[in-house]
Amino acid sequence: MASIAPARPTARIRFGTLALAIAVALGALVASPAAATDAPPRSPAAPTAPGSTAPLSAADAAQAEQAETARVVLTDTPELTPATTASVTGTLVVRDVNGDGPFPAQSGSSWIRFWLLDTATDTWNWVRDVDQFGANGEFTASGFVQGQYRVEFVSYDGAPVREYWDNEPLWFASDILILSAFTSVGLGTVTLEPAPIDFFRIAGDDRYATAVAISQSVIGPGESAPVVYIATGASFADALSAGPAAAERNGVLLLTAPTALPPVVQTELARLDPAEIIVVGGASVVSDGVQAALSAYVASPTDVRRIAGADRYATSRAIVADAFGAGVPDLFIATGRDFPDALAAGPAASRLGGAVLLVDGAAAATDVATRTLITALGTPDLHIAGGLGAVSAGVQASLAAHVGGAATITRYAGDSRYDTALDLNAAVFGPGGADFAFLATGAGFADALAGGPLAAASDAPLYLSTQVCLRDDEYIDMILLLVKEVYALGGTGVLSDRVLSGTTC
Structure with missing residues (x-):
């Protein structure tokens, strides 16, 4: 795509x-929402x-x-x-x-x-x-x-x-x-002529099948994938940086069980015929057996490689360094202790041609390895996703001291994870608007992990939503961004049909 x-x-x-x-627009559009499918x-x-x-x-x-x-x-x-x-x-x-x-x-x-x-x-x-x-x-x-x-x-x-x-x-x-x-x-x-926003759903029977459905929306029939990133579907940390990396390389992100490659993922890999497969995270999160099985879907076993560090932060640094290298214009900083802020930051980073880097948000300062990578990337402008409870004032201060006047630092923080995503989207997508938008639950990570590359390929923001209804704030923001179509990621267990019908709360 x-x-x-x-x-x-x-x-x-x-x-x-x-x-x-x-x-006036809100009165009409909220009162008569588009039917979902x-x-x-x-x-x-x-x-x-x-x-x-x-x-x-x-x-x-x-x-x-x-x-x-x-x-x-x-x-x-x-x-x-x-x-x-x-x-x-x-x-x-x-x-x-x-x-x-x-x-x-x-x-x-x-x-x-x-x-x-x-x-x-x-x-x-x-x-x-x-x-x-x-x-x-x-x-x-x-x-x-x-x-x-x-x-x-x-x-x-x-x-x-x-x-x-x-x-x-x-x-x-x-x-x-x-x-x-x-x-x-x-x-x-x-x-x-104004028209209501159309809502659609991209979902499979489980998180692995949903990731496959999302992959099929990025790589069309008859096309092959330049790269597929494989991350565990059991935890979020490694995939948060892998999504923007996959988008940067025009690839996709698929999820796997830690010790076995789900059949639906095997079928999708055969369809994608990837030139390269990258496993993110150590053997404790994606086993060596899974890595060995992946060699059946590439031309040579050497086309499967693993990117892993001693912990989630080292893995994030390695993913960013591998996919981006020097000259990345923007770098989004998010805590690796939780997922919501980094999820919303992924498509925003991709729109700016940038990456998402995880840090220990509770630390008193950034570590030497993080500061060294920022320098190696060319000292990009920095964007902190989340408030002081997510990324501490000490982390921001140490980043500011490191980049000095060579780069700007901007923080996006709302009263909740939903509001932080709104702030990110308004700042990054507001200047040009967006034809598409994506919705993911703010209470879970699995569906949005794979959805990040699709949102990036569609030049679209990712909003977080409650399970039962779409908040007024998100709907208003979509209208102001001139969004035409909204795609909910995941089944009714994570985003109800009320969300897709435009029912607001």
Whole structure:
């Protein structure tokens, strides 16, 4: 599956004065939530055609993605240099949540964003925002160099809503607008209509089967995996750093029982035909027998290797050093004593091209090995996931003393594990929004461990939820991030159908 994750989303979207519009949107969307389905998953790897409930075939999906191997790059300053230029005109109108309208787009609370494909670097670069509209919603933009563009339309006038050219709800399916020199292209009238969020479930009979279902959403039929990380499904520590590492290498994470490879995992490994398998953790968590059995799924036994340290922190350091090396831009620091903060940090780290590193959050300071690794990684910007109860003030102080002025340190902390995940998502995904979002239980770790690489590949945040209902705060945040589809990870035992029906609490 191709990733559209922004490398460093530093540009800020302007929200304006939107409290009334958001309140109206919430009233309508919460009162009439979208129906849930347990159909597997209409996942980001198998998108559904507009007006259809059947997933696209792998071939159709690949064709729809077009140049979607490219990454999206957001920068503080648009990268457009006017040369032999083209212009774009049109009209943007918006309907409200009741279907009334359409009404002309308003300057300051609606905008159009243009992305140019740089074929040399295979990146989509933001080049222009249009946020000024005429009395009837007319807009004009000029100074475009010739090339291939994707166009994003956003409005907060009646309710938060986003569409892409041409009338597509999701980035990967959007059409490419080709602009030639000295031409003026008219887009006609573009109408934005709010729609409820769609909820879906990705689940298997147990945690191992759920991880397989998630893997199938990352690596489509007929594709092979460059790497598969194998971690125990009986504990969380080793997999917390392995998920972002798998995402960095476009691979997946599968879970295993400590002493035997579950049959469902064996079947999935045969389908994935991985180039490499990495076992994370020592023989006490994933036995030597399991490691030996894995050699049947690669070309040579030497393509299976183990990454392990003396404890969970040493293992985390080894995983990060192996997958990332020098030059990683961002590093998320989370306690290894618990799982929730690191789970939410995984997709956020991946969106920034970064890693998750576990520390002993209760320690008075970071150890020498952690500080040495930070230096070896190029002294990236540091992001602490969790409050002082999770990662102590002493740990933060020692990190600050180590990096000095060479890097920034930011802490994301809420009143609960759910609120910390919200803070992370708002800070990292808020600048650009997200078409997809993922939900995992805040009371367990298994399903979210494997879901991290899928969220990362989908450029999507991971939210934590209670088992019985979706909190208002999470639903509001998804609306503000312009999320179209939400995927719950795991069966009804971890996230009830009330969560998927949009029932809030």
